[in-house]
Amino acid sequence: MNSPPTADLAPTPAARVQGAMRGFARELGALSAFRLDSCIHCGICADACHFYIATEDPQYTPIWKVEPFKQAYKRESSAFAPLVRLFGLKREVTAEQLGDWQHLLFDSCNLCGRCSLICPMGIDVAALIEQARHAMFEAGLAPPELYERAALQSRTGQPEASTEPYRDQLLAIGREHGVVIPLDLAEAEVMLCVPRTDIEHYPDAVAALARVMTHLGVRCTFRSDGLIAENYGYFAGGRDWQREISLRLIEQAVACKAKTLLVPECGHAYTALRWEAADLYGKPLPFEVRHVTEYLGEQLQAGRLKLKKADTGKVTFHDPCQLVRKGGVTNAPRELMQAMGLSVSELQNHGGFAFCCGGGGGVIDLKGAAPLRYRAMAAKLREVDDTGAQAFLTSCSDCRRTFDDAREHFRWDKTPHSLLEWVAAQLAGPQKSQP
Amino acid sequence: MSEVANIGVPTQLGAAPAADSQGLGAGVAAVAYEIAHLLERLVAHGECGAIDLRSLPMTIADRLRLQEFLGSGEVRAEISADGPSVVRETAIPGVWWSEHRNAHAELIAEVIEVCPVPEILVLSKEELATGSSSLRERIATLRAAHES
């Protein structure tokens, strides 16, 4: 964590509520109104949520997490809002209530979207929670871990200050691993970016990306001014910051005339860029956004990616929520594993129904949320154990970090591996040199 | 309303589901049970009872089946009072089947009576007294005619 906030003026309760209502109002549209109106209070969404399943605590019911905003909707913009206000049928949201809900909206939600698949009314609960986070941000109630990083990232491009800039660290990884790191090329077909998680924790994954791109012989480049894939604005709920952070990447991709912006193994970065960036940009992006897994799957289908068989026996795969359930990339990782000759033993809940690792939505960065997170992820670890697989793969570095953290906490004997790294290790044939 | 009238006898006409042809229909069986009940009461407490067949919405087939079921006994009384009436004993002692018709021979009452003798056959003291005096009158008239 960087310098502590120089806060001498905590916002007044009234300002908090006003901020929350502003954030709520900015997000509210017919679609979210429809969702808020549709809820029949059946409570079924609780049964999709790993936080509820682990604790059986009703407050973790997904739709309950947006209760203050349901209340605000009924009061402010619903069909009968004037009557609701006139007769006081719904109370005004209070700062205290918002404070109570911080735990529910941040600590106990990974924005994993499993609840959106169970709702019999077809409500996208996760989308509502994401909107609620925006309002919480405006109320000054984003958790400091996320808020600080988002603030810094929007200002400097780096979510955390580092002694050595990430650009230099990236080049150093290239040198150490003996791979070419294309940086700041004026023009490229594909623009690359990197999760800072990989720079700090998983440099092998960075090298693997470079290696695979070299293998494919695609002209690609990193850009110093749009290097980091993560978007803490997205986690914290700061819509403007999320936009600024996305814009860095968009501008760089536009500058190097990239046809593709390749999102590395980072789930939420994929959601932020693939599904949300264009809306914040205000027009369609002049390039396509692909997750590296998705991209490699396409290359495999096109016959450009050739892979050797690996001699590992049974593996299992953790589907990152943002990639699969919310992103629609379900087949690509399986095709890649198949191409490597891996026999995949699926988790009990897999594909679109996989449980979240527990770290998504920025929760991995929240210190106070850790005890709850550990409880919520225990079931996931059991599922991995139950497969009896020898290796455990995933394609999101945040998921990886969460599992690594669990390895220490639970003294768990499994190590999460990067699918990208495995692909890089199984590249067949001579590597084409980059033009 | 009458207790009898409240017996839930399903009424059937035309295409209504037919009763089991071998046994008694549900409606007929209910009447049979009711008769048995009245007969037991007669034995135990000496109370007479009766069932108004016209209040039971039975089909003609039901009625015939009931008639067949009860059979016929030794007594058959014909009464001629403001139209013909017939009182028949059934094969069950104490169970009588009475039909009453008006002067136009239209059926006006059809009753199953559960009693030692149907009341309509029994005479009251007043009637016996009237009979006695009317006989005396007739004798007197006869004698007067003889004497004259």
Next chain:
Amino acid sequence: MALRDRDMTIGDALDRNHVSRRAFAKFCMAAASAMALPPMVGKAMAEQLRVARRPSVIYLSFQECTGCLESLTRSFTPSIEGLIFDVVSLDYNDTLMAASGAAAEEARATAIKENYGKYLVIVDGSVPMGDGGIYSCAGGRSAVDVLRETAKGAAAIVCVGTCSSFGGIPYADPNPTGALPVSDIIGNRPIINISGCPPIPEVITGTLLQYAARGTLPDLDAQRRPTAFFGNSIHDRCYRRPFYDQGKFAKSFDDEGARNGWCLYELGCKGPTTYNACATVKWNGGTSFPIESGHGCIGCSEPGFWDKGSLYAPLSAARWGKAGEATSMESLELVAGGAIVGAAVGAGAALLGRHRQNQLIGGNEPAAGVARAPGAGPEVTHRQEK
């Protein structure tokens, strides 16, 4: 015989007319059967009647069609002759009596005077109250006038027919004569309503017979009708009820269902809401009743039956506007109107909602700039999970 009519018991009258005990017992048994009463009641009635006095009856006809009297005269058991000669002393009925004019009115006055407090008044027809009651006058006197005068000394009033009981057809909307049922005019005498348009003859005679036997009013329902005859709905006692339960309905008067004798509910039968003895006592000496003849009950023994919508609309159908108008057009217009106004209000609500939304977003972001002000970092106190 030396006895004057009004001092005679019914037994005396029977003896005078040479009616044997057996014949009378048969008569009572048949009457009980016709009234769907238990046979034992008939036996008890025969005994009670023999010692009872013949009540004097004054029969008043007002705004009516004489259908009720026509019905009454077709009573099979007890026959009207048997009733008039043996059981009651019919002292006044302007249709049946031989006397006319002043002599007839004199008979009424005499009956009132001689039996004051003990005679029975039968009223047939509603009483027009509009314009001073001029719509029904006899001998220069209005119906309401005669009713009030006659009711004063009555032991009870028996309203025969739906008109005198509930107002009937004259009472139907728009009720041009201001017709009222007797019960709305006479408040201080016991009233028995024998409704029906017309009532079942055996129900009229049976009620009179019972009154004669016991000398007291029978048990009455909330509409003051004898529960012995009006205790069950037509539907409850209908021989077609099994078809209702099986969901077999005639859909038109000439379809297969109608030919098979299925339930007439969908053809507008009012049996379920109509209380009368048609299904048990039946008509024409127990021959049949409307449903048995293939036509649904029209509910004629219920108050306001004429104003309850089409006789052929099912009971559960919606009823729009006035009697007989079951137009779906009107409902369509209303519903469409409601929807259009609703949509307009909804559009207004949406505009208001948007306005509210814009207000909340506000132009004063810097003032409320909780998030953007670098100094105002979020105040965070993590609640530890239990």
Next chain:
Amino acid sequence: MDLLGFARGTGLKVALVVFCFGVAWRLVAVALLKYKRNFNEPRRSVAHSALGGLLTMGSRSWPHAEFIPRTGAGEALGYSYHIGLFLIVLAFAPHIALFRSLTGFSWPALPSSVITIISVLTLTLFLAVLFRRVTNGVMRLLSNFDDYFSWFITASVIVTGLAATAHFGARYETLLGLHVLSFDALLIWFPFGKLMHAFYLLPSRAFNGYLLARKGAPS
């Protein structure tokens, strides 16, 4: 005017108008709120996405296999009383007669005795869902006046309907009057409470299904 006459005359008229008025109000008020354009690149074509939306309308009626162990019983309970309600409303001859009088359309009915059995079962399920709502922690937390009142008003229609068929407690016309009156009340309450979910269900599923299919995600 008597109770039944009012209930199926003026009462029903007012109720239907309020119903249409309220439903239109509520739907239009939501539909005319702001919209955002989706600028992101869809994974699937509009036609494919629309198909996804259509399919989701139906498929959400059956929980995904992954969810059945936890929700199967609850959802079975919920859907079965809905099926019961549908059968009662749509397959009972007097109800069909009502529809015919309003719309001119009619269809074959189920035997009344079968409807009675279904009604009793539905009422039992209805009591079970209420029991569940007050005993299940999640449902109790989520529930508000709307939930209980909507339950009450729907239950009262079933109870009065059953009482009317069974002639239980009062005279038929009174019971039928109460039955129709409670239905009138239900119609009036309908647009203002959660009963509106009947109108939201399919569009809501379709929107979600469309958006998920557009992303190529499971729905």
